[in-house]
Amino acid sequence: MPHLRLPITLAVLVAPSAACAAELDGRTLGLAWAIPFAGILLSIALGPLGFRHLWEHHYGKIAAGWAAAVILPMLATAGVTATAHSLAHVLLLEYLPFILLLLALFTAAGGIVVTGNLHGSPAVNTALLAIGTGLASLIGTTGASMVMIRPLLRANDNRRHNVHVVVFFIFLVSNIGGALTPLGDPPLFLGFLRGVDFFWTTKHLLPQTLFLSFVLLALFFALDSWFCRRESAEFFAPDPTPDQPRIGVRGLPNVALIFIAVGAILMSGAWDPDLDFRLLGAEIEFQNVVRDLILIGVVLASLRLTPRADRAANGFSWEPILEVAKLFAGIFVCIVPVIAMLKAGPAGLFAPLIGVVAHADGTPSPAAYFWLTGLLSSLLDNAPTYLVFFELAGGDPARLMGPLAPTLAAISMGAVFMGANTYMGNAPNFMVYAIAREAGVGMPTFFGYIAWSGLILLPAFALVTLLFLR
Numbered sequence: 001m002p003h004l005r006l007p008i009t010l011a012v013l014v015a016p017s018a019a020c021a022a023e024l025d026g027r028t029l030g031l032a033w034a035i036p037f038a039g040i041l042l043s044i045a046l047g048p049l050g051f052r053h054l055w056e057h058h059y060g061k062i063a064a065g066w067a068a069a070v071i072l073p074m075l076a077t078a079g080v081t082a083t084a085h086s087l088a089h090v091l092l093l094e095y096l097p098f099i100l101l102l103l104a105l106f107t108a109a110g111g112i113v114v115t116g117n118l119h120g121s122p123a124v125n126t127a128l129l130a131i132g133t134g135l136a137s138l139i140g141t142t143g144a145s146m147v148m149i150r151p152l153l154r155a156n157d158n159r160r161h162n163v164h165v166v167v168f169f170i171f172l173v174s175n176i177g178g179a180l181t182p183l184g185d186p187p188l189f190l191g192f193l194r195g196v197d198f199f200w201t202t203k204h205l206l207p208q209t210l211f212l213s214f215v216l217l218a219l220f221f222a223l224d225s226w227f228c229r230r231e232s233a234e235f236f237a238p239d240p241t242p243d244q245p246r247i248g249v250r251g252l253p254n255v256a257l258i259f260i261a262v263g264a265i266l267m268s269g270a271w272d273p274d275l276d277f278r279l280l281g282a283e284i285e286f287q288n289v290v291r292d293l294i295l296i297g298v299v300l301a302s303l304r305l306t307p308r309a310d311r312a313a314n315g316f317s318w319e320p321i322l323e324v325a326k327l328f329a330g331i332f333v334c335i336v337p338v339i340a341m342l343k344a345g346p347a348g349l350f351a352p353l354i355g356v357v358a359h360a361d362g363t364p365s366p367a368a369y370f371w372l373t374g375l376l377s378s379l380l381d382n383a384p385t386y387l388v389f390f391e392l393a394g395g396d397p398a399r400l401m402g403p404l405a406p407t408l409a410a411i412s413m414g415a416v417f418m419g420a421n422t423y424m425g426n427a428p429n430f431m432v433y434a435i436a437r438e439a440g441v442g443m444p445t446f447f448g449y450i451a452w453s454g455l456i457l458l459p460a461f462a463l464v465t466l467l468f469l470r
Contacts, residue, residue: 026339026343026348029340029341036070070336100295105261107303108143114150126217131148135147135173137178142427149173170428182196187382187386187387196408251310267287267294271287350392357369369389369411372389374418
């Protein structure tokens, strides 16, 4: 398949570096410029756990404060005009289209309802996890999680031992399943928007994703079978949602709308009418305006075509997308100086990191990129973590898709796969955790969940390293 030229302005967190490289010389920037980026990521990671009440009411203000810590020094060093142009570039060409795409997928997926109730046997549970894992690369890990978690909870709401069902759901549906397309998980979105071919991840991550998914599904089936044998008939509680084997899907127009959103993305990369205009220094291309209008149309159509009862059945709320919109606005701004320093290479602040991810001869080590990207993705948001290591590996999509393909695959797998290591590795993790707790599942604590992932995922990732990253 020919490579599509995809100058899509959803260049999440990345293109700001192009806009500001001339204003911020990464060779001269000190550690203070990286503090806002580290601060906003740590706030996102620790806020919901350490000061939940304060975070829930003021996360937007906290993100704005960190962004101001970058904007004010930029005003002082680069001037009003250059700063305004840089912010216009970020807001008009990257942030706004990014949020529109997420909003379109989030709204459409929130209108798809799976009805009926199956009996949560090991075979049925494994099948539901497999279906959700496959859906994750089509409608995103967030969309697949929201569509599949409630049917899975209903199927197991009379089981004494059902915590492991939700834990494996987070492993597979909320994370690993999203590794095959840029729509699956935000980190891959970043690579796509930086110029990585839309189907590159499908071709290069398919063996690893299938292997890891098969291992985890097989392990889940064995574990669920063991738990099920322990639950003799007298231990089963009365089923609050009696089995209804007739499974149905409501909101099918939303499936068509998701494909329209995907088509709009591909259209903006394949069609170039050579029409553009400038606004505050930002070059806006006509095909991208058309794409963004289509995405807005998808949102409006979904709201029009989906009955309120269907969204209520999904527990649909606008709060998750509002949180993403506010937090990523801050991340977009805060990462600008970090990208400038990474682009400086050996002359920049992060020069020591280059040695850590390279062999003795200077060539990149895929295994090191996999584990470093993954471990940081476990503790911080995996999307900006992907970006940092993408830039550390050179930031040239053509070279990363060519001679450095193993390195790009390692970065992609680390960000997507290891987002499952903690509750804060990927946004759907917390959503599933909250929904499961509301349904009465005794979900493990933060460290309890890490114990699950440490015992199950880390050995599986070690196998991936030995088989695919040598």
